[in-house]
Amino acid sequence: MKRYWMLLVLLVFSLSSISFHYVGAVQGPKPDYYLKMVTGKEEEAAGLAVKGSYQVEPIVVTTKGSEYPNDHQSYLEKMDFSYYYDVELKELLNEHRSFMRGKKDRNAFFEDDNVIGYVGSDYQYDLDKGQSDILDIALYDKGKKKNSAAFKVQIKKNADDYISICDVQIKGQTMKVLIVFQQLLAGGRHVFKNPEYHMYTLDLDKKMVAAHERIETGAKQEDKLKSVVTYTGASDFLKSNRYEIFDQRTYEWKDGNEDNRKLMNRELFVYDIWKGQLTKILNESIHELLMKPKVENQTIQQVGDDLYISLISEAEPSQVVRYDLVENKIKSDTKLELQTMQSKWGQARITRIVNNRVYVLMLGKLNPAAAIIDLDTRKTVYEGVVERRGSLDMSELSISLIYR
Secondary structure (H helix, E strand, O other): OHHHHHHHHHHHHHHHHHHHHHHHHOOOOOOOEEEEEEEEOHHHHOOOEEEEEEOOEEEEEOOOOEEOHHHHOOHHHHHOOOOOOOHHHHHHHHHOHHHHOOOOOHHHEEEOOOEEEEEEOOOOOEOOOEOOOEEEEEEEEOOOOEEEEEEEEEOOOOOOEEEEEEEEEEEOOEEEEEEEEEEEOOOOOOOEOOOEEEEEEEEOOOOEEEEEEEEOOOOOEOOOEEEEEEEEOEOOOOOOOOEEEEEEEEEEEHHHOOOOEEEEEEEEEEEEOOOOEEEEOOOHHHHHHHOOOOHHHEEEEEEOOEEEEEEOOOOOOEEEEEEEOOOOEEEEEEEEOOHHHHHHHEEEEEEEEEOOEEEEEEEEOOOOEEEEEEOOOOEEEEEEEEEEOOEOOOOOEEEEEEEO
């Protein structure tokens, strides 16, 4: 009898879910939003899109209109709330659906002309049960159009260590995997100690861990001076990359209180993945920029072998420094006059840098707005605002980022 009772519950749940899905599908048409050009040239915005949500549903807005990704997903995909609509992974998903099935950690992918690599980890763990120390390695050969390898490796970690994949790189038959370790503080459910970063070298022929190194930045963990190290991933996280960037901030803690702390120093470290070398950026101009007030208005973005450090200001010109990681020198130091745009549209944030052009999202006043600024000429080649066709109501739209 118990068995039939469970079947009845499942049947009722399934019918309810299908009914809910059907009701949602027959609701009225969704609003159409679009990017309306304010200044510049429309063709400069080709490929530009802003991403956000309408009510609770993902939405992508371009100059042509809006797209609702959920409209193109099956019922089962909609039931899986972690199902990706990550723009960078969309093409991989469409072209290699079988290989991509079940692989959802965006930081665990690598792609070049020959191979797609993925390092699976137990990222949906239960704190009460702990986390597995097994990594699932999967490789796809693009030339042969088939899976070329699938194996497991074990990494050494303590029972109270929790790991996340930061980056994956492949060269020949060698895979590099950057992993962050965090240890749960005693008595805390979601409070972790400062992270540790470990680089693992995997031999893809022997299907084993060939080497392991902890990346040491000299972080201080004293009574009054404590350092926080943050990993800054490359903008194009799928592609081949030579460097890993770490942002280390050292604070003076007064009375041992984290809320009462003062920034004493800030340093950037560059780790050469294939040489295994860690160096500190020793540039006074960059250090001065990093130590300026309002750290929350700063962004650090790695684009290939260049590092962009930006400081957005509403009261004075904003600053974008481009640093060459290979030559260890500043390529350019650009001042941008963003005050007028921000007074109209709201606080600016650089969300993307492509071909030495910054893609700026502005929020907080009127409608969400976007701008493309060429750093070589300091000219705004495009400025646009999100509008809704046939209505002025923007209350249910939320925009979070720009991509191209």
